[in-house]
Amino acid sequence: MHLNFKNKKITGILSVLPANEINYVDEIGNYNFSEKQSLKLGKIMGYGTRRIVNEGTTVSDLCSYGLNYLFEKNLLDKDSIGAVVLCTQSPDQFLPATSNIIAGKVNLNEDVISLDINQGCAGYEVGLMQAFMLLNTGSINKVVLLNADILSKKISIKDRNSRPLVGDGASVTIIENSNDNEEIDLFIKMDGTGAFSLQIPAGGFKLPSTEQTAELVEDVAGNLRALDHLVMKGDEVFNFVQTKVPEMLFDMFEKLGIDKTYFDYYFFHQPNKFMLEKLAEKINIPYEKMPNNICEKYGNGSNITVPLNICENLGAKALTESYRVCLGGFGVGLTWSLIKWKLEKLDFCKIINY
Amino acid sequence: MTDLQNLSRLKEKPFVTNCYMLENEMFDAEQSSYFDIQMSLELVCLYKNTKYNFKQMYFFVNQDQLLKRELFNWKEKYFVVENVTQIKLAKQNELITKWLCNNGIYHYRTFLRMYCLDCMDYSDIDFSIIQNPNGLDFENIKENLESNFDIYAERIPSVEELRNLNKSIYIIKIENEIAALLISEQKGRTEEIRYWLVGQNYRDKGFGGLLMKYFLNKNRQTKRYTLWVDRINKNAINKYESFGFVKDRIVNSIYINKNIMVDKIISILVDTRPEFDFNDETLGFMDAGYLDSFDIVTIVADLEEAFDVKISGALILPENFQSLESIVNMVQNSKNAS
Numbered sequence: 001m002h003l004n005f006k007n008k009k010i011t012g013i014l015s016v017l018p019a020n021e022i023n024y025v026d027e028i029g030n031y032n033f034s035e036k037q038s039l040k041l042g043k044i045m046g047y048g049t050r051r052i053v054n055e056g057t058t059v060s061d062l063c064s065y066g067l068n069y070l071f072e073k074n075l076l077d078k079d080s081i082g083a084v085v086l087c088t089q090s091p092d093q094f095l096p097a098t099s100n101i102i103a104g105k106v107n108l109n110e111d112v113i114s115l116d117i118n119q120g121c122a123g124y125e126v127g128l129m130q131a132f133m134l135l136n137t138g139s140i141n142k143v144v145l146l147n148a149d150i151l152s153k154k155i156s157i158k159d160r161n162s163r164p165l166v167g168d169g170a171s172v173t174i175i176e177n178s179n180d181n182e183e184i185d186l187f188i189k190m191d192g193t194g195a196f197s198l199q200i201p202a203g204g205f206k207l208p209s210t211e212q213t214a215e216l217v218e219d220v221a222g223n224l225r226a227l228d229h230l231v232m233k234g235d236e237v238f239n240f241v242q243t244k245v246p247e248m249l250f251d252m253f254e255k256l257g258i259d260k261t262y263f264d265y266y267f268f269h270q271p272n273k274f275m276l277e278k279l280a281e282k283i284n285i286p287y288e289k290m291p292n293n294i295c296e297k298y299g300n301g302s303n304i305t306v307p308l309n310i311c312e313n314l315g316a317k318a319l320t321e322s323y324r325v326c327l328g329g330f331g332v333g334l335t336w337s338l339i340k341w342k343l344e345k346l347d348f349c350k351i352i353n354y
Numbered sequence: 355m356t357d358l359q360n361l362s363r364l365k366e367k368p369f370v371t372n373c374y375m376l377e378n379e380m381f382d383a384e385q386s387s388y389f390d391i392q393m394s395l396e397l398v399c400l401y402k403n404t405k406y407n408f409k410q411m412y413f414f415v416n417q418d419q420l421l422k423r424e425l426f427n428w429k430e431k432y433f434v435v436e437n438v439t440q441i442k443l444a445k446q447n448e449l450i451t452k453w454l455c456n457n458g459i460y461h462y463r464t465f466l467r468m469y470c471l472d473c474m475d476y477s478d479i480d481f482s483i484i485q486n487p488n489g490l491d492f493e494n495i496k497e498n499l500e501s502n503f504d505i506y507a508e509r510i511p512s513v514e515e516l517r518n519l520n521k522s523i524y525i526i527k528i529e530n531e532i533a534a535l536l537i538s539e540q541k542g543r544t545e546e547i548r549y550w551l552v553g554q555n556y557r558d559k560g561f562g563g564l565l566m567k568y569f570l571n572k573n574r575q576t577k578r579y580t581l582w583v584d585r586i587n588k589n590a591i592n593k594y595e596s597f598g599f600v601k602d603r604i605v606n607s608i609y610i611n612k613n614i615m616v617d618k619i620i621s622i623l624v625d626t627r628p629e630f631d632f633n634d635e636t637l638g639f640m641d642a643g644y645l646d647s648f649d650i651v652t653i654v655a656d657l658e659e660a661f662d663v664k665i666s667g668a669l670i671l672p673e674n675f676q677s678l679e680s681i682v683n684m685v686q687n688s689k690n691a692s
Binding site for chain 1: 626643646647648649650651652655664666667668670671672
């Protein structure tokens with residue numbers, strides 16, 4: 001699917017990260033693998049430090065903290081918000097929607113629409129798509145897109161396949177109507193036949209959590225995890241990314257009559273360094289144009305890696321310069337998406353600690 | 355017919371070779387080869403012994419053969435092929451690579467030649483820490499070379515050869531251990547740097563730079579300095595450039611036969627999963643649980659480093675890691691695509 005939008009701009013991005021930092025090297029002893037193997041894997045995959053929430057911290061805590069920060073710093077006028085869209089896979093509760101909980105926590109008025117979307121690695125692009133459509137109604141001039149996940153709580157500490165990757169955090173992106181005629185092109189595809197390549201099998205209505213679903217079981221590779229934990233078919237996901245994302249990208253180049261040099265940056269979801277390097281090689285662009293430093297510094301925060309990628313790698317430069325960017329998300333669903341956009345000078349672009 | 359006559363007959367038609375030895379270096383007075391030889395109307399191969407379990411192979415092949423699919427049975431189990439050529443002959447090199455590949459001999463690494471015609475004056479530097487080796491130093495140097503350089507690509511000299519090179523071996527010893535070394539060899543009016551190495555525990559102390567300055571200073575009368583460097587060793591290339599070396603238009607493409615390649619792949623697999631026997635060809639490594647998707651990641655990185663290749667992400671599929679054969683094919687497909 002190819003969608004085209006106009007007259008929209010991002011005016012600010014804030015990333016909110018838990019202050020609690022975990023180091024991969026300190027956890028190597030948890031895994032059923034030799035230290036040598038784990039260190040080598042860590043170096044290639046880019047496992048370093050990552051941010052993890054403390055017990056009791058929720059998605060609504062991170063998001064409301066970010067919103068209150070923007071209100072207090074006069075970077076966001078509460079009364080100008082028309083809608084809040086939250087993308088998360090780790091809601092506070094099954095019901096109500098976490099965006100409603102957040103709206104209550106920060107005292108948004110009754111005219112503000114609150115929506116939850118269950119999306120992960122492509123959550124930023126899906127959230128932007130929803131924001132664009134809300135702005136197109138003509139009744140809403142400003143949408144707050146919240147992306148947040150705290151999936152570390154759903155990872156077995158003895159799962160070397162997933163544990164070293166996953167970080168937590170939230171981001172707040174402000175999207176507004178503008179007079180800028182710059183076209184925004186959004187490409188998105190979904191393949192439900194791959195829905196279980198990345199999943200948490202238990203804990204929903206189909207298989208509620210019980211003592212049995214909490215029992216750790218060893219897989220063929222020596223990882224221990226329960227049905228309550230996130231499980232990923234690493235090879236399937238990797239191959240999906242390496243085939244589908246370049247396909248979509250080359251298709252986008254052709255449809256829009258551009259080439260790989262058009263973009264200043266490819267701000268892609270960052271599952272791990274290895275996957276990003278392989279993508280950059282496939283597209284034949286320098287690694288620097290597709291930053292891959294988020295996973296090794298903060299962990300793969302699923303929903304938040306794209307906005308965090310922008311905050312980390314552009315930061316204050318985004319306040320004074322404009323950049324042609326390709327945003328990309330791919331993963332759970334399976335969902336993959338790309339956005340061609342021009343980031344005009346932002347009002348804020350930073351990372352804060354929770 | 356004698357060996358030499360066989361070769362002469364082949365040379366009557368256009369041919370391609372990687373051999374630059376003179377006839378008297380290859381054949382004795384009775385025109386018999388000094389080396390193991392394999393002959394046919396289209397192909398003459400000489401296999402020169404090394405001190406390892408593989409040989410250096412030199413070929414003379416009828417030019418028409420490069421485009422044919424005819425396959426040869428090689429006489430030796432383990433051998434290496436070097437082909438020194440000019441970069442501008444890329445098209446012919448490509449043909450040779452393809453012909454070798456079709457015959458189970460795979461590109462391994464490529465070395466670039468660098469040269470320097472003029473260097474800075476280093477005469478006011480204190481070089482007193484540098485010495486020539488003696489006694490047991492030669493054994494230690496050989497061990498150092500074997501653990502830091504590739505035996506298939508770097509022609510590691512024997513202890514005897516090192517003793518003969520004595521005056522052009524420069525070392526820095528710290529508490530009786532060789533901390534750094536530089537070995538050169540005079541070739542006509544050219545001084546060729548063969549090895550330049552600083553031990554793992556002695557890096558960032560300026561030893562490497564000091565040795566290079568000493569070497570350049572000592573050979574001030576030399577008209578030309580040369581060296582060969584692995585094209586993927588960007589660090590080394592940068593360092594040589596900082597001393598005034600520039601890239602030449604000559605490359606040495608090194609090929610290994612399939613048996614060497616398979617042995618290297620097995621050692622990579624064993625390094626990843628030492629508990630399993632990867633010589634068992636009846637198993638699918640992934641099906642048997644010998645490897646998982648995260649092992650694949652480290653194996654890909656090792657293969658890329660070992661074989662100077664970038665493996666495409668789209669080829670990183672479980673089925674390409676099921677057997678030694680599938681891994682060989684994946685590496686070759688990646689080479690062909692690059």
